[in-house]
Amino acid sequence: MDAEICVGVVGLGLAATAHIRGYLSHPQARVLAVCDNDGGRAAAFGEQHGIERVYTSYAELVTDGDLHVIDIATPTFLHAEMTALAAEAGKHIHCEKPFCRSVAEGMAAVQAAKKAGVKLLVGETYVFLSSHMKARELIEDGAIGRPLQIRQRHGAWHRRAQHELHIDAAARAWRLDGAKSGGGRYPWIFDHAVHFFATAEYLMGDTQIDEVYAVAASAGGGPSRGGAEHDPYRTAEVDIPIITWRYADPERQGVWMRAERLNGKYDFMHGFSTTVVGETGIIEVLGEGGHNLLWQGEQQHLVLHREGQETACFRFDEGGDRVWASEISYYGMGHVNQVHHLIEAIRQNSLVRYGGEDGVRAVRCTLAAIRSAQEGRPVPVAEVEESYKAYE
Numbered sequence: 001m002d003a004e005i006c007v008g009v010v011g012l013g014l015a016a017t018a019h020i021r022g023y024l025s026h027p028q029a030r031v032l033a034v035c036d037n038d039g040g041r042a043a044a045f046g047e048q049h050g051i052e053r054v055y056t057s058y059a060e061l062v063t064d065g066d067l068h069v070i071d072i073a074t075p076t077f078l079h080a081e082m083t084a085l086a087a088e089a090g091k092h093i094h095c096e097k098p099f100c101r102s103v104a105e106g107m108a109a110v111q112a113a114k115k116a117g118v119k120l121l122v123g124e125t126y127v128f129l130s131s132h133m134k135a136r137e138l139i140e141d142g143a144i145g146r147p148l149q150i151r152q153r154h155g156a157w158h159r160r161a162q163h164e165l166h167i168d169a170a171a172r173a174w175r176l177d178g179a180k181s182g183g184g185r186y187p188w189i190f191d192h193a194v195h196f197f198a199t200a201e202y203l204m205g206d207t208q209i210d211e212v213y214a215v216a217a218s219a220g221g222g223p224s225r226g227g228a229e230h231d232p233y234r235t236a237e238v239d240i241p242i243i244t245w246r247y248a249d250p251e252r253q254g255v256w257m258r259a260e261r262l263n264g265k266y267d268f269m270h271g272f273s274t275t276v277v278g279e280t281g282i283i284e285v286l287g288e289g290g291h292n293l294l295w296q297g298e299q300q301h302l303v304l305h306r307e308g309q310e311t312a313c314f315r316f317d318e319g320g321d322r323v324w325a326s327e328i329s330y331y332g333m334g335h336v337n338q339v340h341h342l343i344e345a346i347r348q349n350s351l352v353r354y355g356g357e358d359g360v361r362a363v364r365c366t367l368a369a370i371r372s373a374q375e376g377r378p379v380p381v382a383e384v385e386e387s388y389k390a391y392e
């Protein structure tokens, strides 16, 4: 398909701002329409990016006959419903994570996309981040032998002094709402853990996580300090600072650990990083907002250590992050990569790398973690019923 691919973007907040650069930088893509139920924001966004059609109603956007793709960047509770409506209208879909709030909700949207024969890409940016894609490539090339263990580290994200976030607390209040965020008493975990589970399976060659155990804690413990300043999150009454998991392959396991100001702790490395331990080597890699991965005093984005060989280091010179004070380009290239991937999948009629069922899987693992924290026991992912939700 060489014709121009016309896109309509709905939900014009932080995520849409990152997506739009992906479309604007692809020669075959054109953002023809935008939509937000906040008319002022829709008009300003349309004007800023020179977009012809500005809607305040999703029903009108989705039935615009000139659009081939709907990009859904609205709050989480709208994702599955908007995906199903876009599929029924015959549009290809790029939908932000978390894809759904329950397995049942997500699978209904997946079925709608299958029935319509449209492409559905879930915007799981962690599997489109250059450093993670390079780590996967090295692992596939056998650089560290069979990957056996994954360790993920999470500290606070630090905003750049000059950034492009709209910091409107009222508009972002959905993030704290149990039903709108989907996370019940664990809105932060629900919004973010999908990234960590997606990474855990992606860097383990798509081996599925079988069972999850979350260590629950009362929050706090350190001095009261702000976390990621742009978000409305407050120190939660319940915290999940550590999650461990086993894979279907019993030799493999993983752990994710969070220490940031928002949960009363402080990890000076900031952001996200991952270590993959293989049979013959290890890879350390920076993720969202990450920095301070040093080798011989120099900042690196990925470090590869192998038995009996020189350590190799990689940097991805992509112009830096647009939002975080970070060594890695998350809000730059991570989002651009995923948008370009969808456009290419449409042009070449190829499979998308992270589809609806993948998005539902990450949510299912997240729900297993929340249930584990609530019940104080390991929870098999398969035990999470289709109807199970983290909110009342």
Ligand SMILES: NC(=O)c1ccc[n+]([C@@H]2O[C@H](COP(=O)([O-])OP(=O)(O)OC[C@H]3O[C@@H](n4cnc5c(N)ncnc54)[C@H](O)[C@@H]3O)[C@@H](O)[C@H]2O)c1
Pocket (backbone or CB within 6 Å): 010, 011, 012, 013, 014, 015, 016, 035, 036, 037, 038, 041, 056, 058, 073, 074, 075, 076, 078, 096, 097, 098, 123, 124, 125, 171, 172, 191
């Ligand atoms: N992949 C990533 O790295 C990443 C980063 C940020 C956010 N996200 C995800 O993207 C989604 C949006 O997050 P955000 O931070 O951009 O939110 P946001 O609050 O900044 O923006 C959401 C926008 O949606 C609009 N909206 C709400 N209801 C609407 C409706 N019915 N119709 C049209 N517009 C509507 C709001 O007015 C607002 O402008 C969330 O699910 C979030 O988890 C993903």
